[in-house]
Amino acid sequence: xxxxxxxxxxxxxxxxxxxxxxxxxxxxxxxxxxxxxxxxxxxxxxxxxxxxxxxxxxxxxxxxxxxxxxxxxxxxxxxxxxxxxxxxxxxxxxxxxxxxxxxxxxxxxxxxxxxxxxxxxxxxxxxxxxxxxxxxxxxxxxxxxxxxxxxxxxxxxxxxxxxxxxxxxxxxxxxxxxxxxxxxxxxxxxxxxxxxxxxxxxxxxxxxxxxxxxxxxxxxxxxxxxxxxxxxxxxxxxxxxxxxxxxxxxxxxxxxxxxxxxxxxxxxxxxxxxxxxxxxxxxxxxxxxxxxxxxxxxxxxxx
Numbered sequence: 001x002x003x004x005x006x007x008x009x010x011x012x013x014x015x016x017x018x019x020x021x022x023x024x025x026x027x028x029x030x031x032x033x034x035x036x037x038x039x040x041x042x043x044x045x046x047x048x049x050x051x052x053x054x055x056x057x058x059x060x061x062x063x064x065x066x067x068x069x070x071x072x073x074x075x076x077x078x079x080x081x082x083x084x085x086x087x088x089x090x091x092x093x094x095x096x097x098x099x100x101x102x103x104x105x106x107x108x109x110x111x112x113x114x115x116x117x118x119x120x121x122x123x124x125x126x127x128x129x130x131x132x133x134x135x136x137x138x139x140x141x142x143x144x145x146x147x148x149x150x151x152x153x154x155x156x157x158x159x160x161x162x163x164x165x166x167x168x169x170x171x172x173x174x175x176x177x178x179x180x181x182x183x184x185x186x187x188x189x190x191x192x193x194x195x196x197x198x199x200x201x202x203x204x205x206x207x208x209x210x211x212x213x214x215x216x217x218x219x220x221x222x223x224x225x226x227x228x229x230x231x232x233x234x235x236x237x238x239x240x241x242x243x244x245x246x247x248x249x250x251x252x253x254x255x256x257x258x259x260x261x262x263x264x265x266x267x268x269x270x271x272x273x274x275x276x277x278x279x280x281x282x283x284x285x286x287x288x289x290x291x292x293x294x295x296x297x298x299x300x301x302x303x
Contacts, residue, residue, distance in 0.1 A: 004052035006032060007104065009059060011153030012049075014042065016065030016076045019220070025146040026064060030153055033064075037077035037216055039091060039191060046095065049104055056105030062154055066225065067113035068187045071121040074113040078219050080189035081111065083128035084121070087191040087246055096133045108136040110162065112154055114143045117163045130165035138162040188224035188277055190215065190243065193267055195250035198242060198295055206239040208292035209251075215243040218254075221285045222263055227275040237264065242295055260286040 006012060013030050016023055017037040027033050036042045065075045074081045082088055095101065109129065116122050117139030130137040140161050148158045198207075210218065218241070237255035245252050255264040255274070260282035264274040279285050 003048050004054050006034070007049060007052060007054055007059070008057055009152070010057075011060050011062050012104075012106070013062045013064060013153045014045065014076070017041070018077065020066070022145065023065065026149055029146050029149040029151070031151040038212070039076075039079045039087070040212055042076065042079075043091070046100060046104075050100065056103060058107050059105050060108045060110050060153075061101075061104075061106045062110045062112055064112045064154075067116050067122075069225070072113070072115040072117075072119045073122055073125060073187075074111040074116050075187055075189075075225070078188060078190050078216070078224060080187055080192060081125065081129075082121070082189070082192070083125040085189075085192055089128065089132060090246075092129055092132045101133060101135050106135060108138060108164075109133065110138040110154065112140060112144055114140065116140050117168065123168050127165045127168055136164050136166060138164045188219065188222060188227055188265065188275075189267070190219070190252055191246065193245075193252040193254075193265055194269060195245040195247055195252055197249055198251060203237070203240070205237050207242060207295040208239055208289060209242045209244075209295045210292050212244060214288065214292065215241070218285060218288055221279055221281050221288075223278045223280065227277045229273045229275055239289060241289065241292065256285070256289055258282075260289065 009032060013033045015027055015030075015033045015035055017035040027035075034045055036045065063074060063076060063081070065077075067074055068080060071082070080088075100106075111117075111126065117126055118141060122139055126137045126139045141163050142161050144161065148155055148161065198209075235257050237257055238259060239256050241254045241256065242251040243254065244250075253265070257264055257276070260279055262276050262278055263285075264276050266272065266274050268275075
């Protein structure tokens, strides 16, 4: 199907990319889907749809993926849709500012993962996105699986699983005020990691730089939904990878541990315990890392 033909459908189904049997089964149920691995791919898809320049017809934007174990937030590839993240709110605000939803005929956004309206944090995210975008945003109040889909997308008769921002009303929980939560089963969200320029301390181990595409290849080897806080793990990294952020000249960092068996990131800041993720194929990960260029670190001039 041509990209322009997708805009004639009542549901625009965008599914999280990944090697996951549950998501593959959902993709098999829906006749026409688009796959995304991160925010940048979603932004690219939106640009392609806008370029079609066809008269809009009413439709829902259905974002389909797993949800996080702690706060039931929808995950698209390596991007967690969390209104506590300024990257998330800026993305949706940018779409609203450019009138994207009206231009594409999008009348509602549906966050189709398990229990995305079940937690205070999830409900607040739904209401915040509705306020930003000006369209109704729905989450789910129960588990969602492949049998809830049909060739046209999310099944009409399963609408009872959904709850919208209007019904939820004002939510007392502000996601920005939430604690960092349970340190176990943390999802690796690249955009949620702190950023820093490359002129900071490197710790004495090699620092390499990766493009967003190279970072996505690395992350596909990581068990991104199974992060754990391990404050007693003092192992020094064999190297560190700097990944460009959405901010100019600022980078996210990930440490490679134990010859590629694990990676460690510090989403809550370097003064908090790191979150460690196991790697499915250490050899493949180290092959990718070893081919990355060494970073050119800017040094401050001596006094």
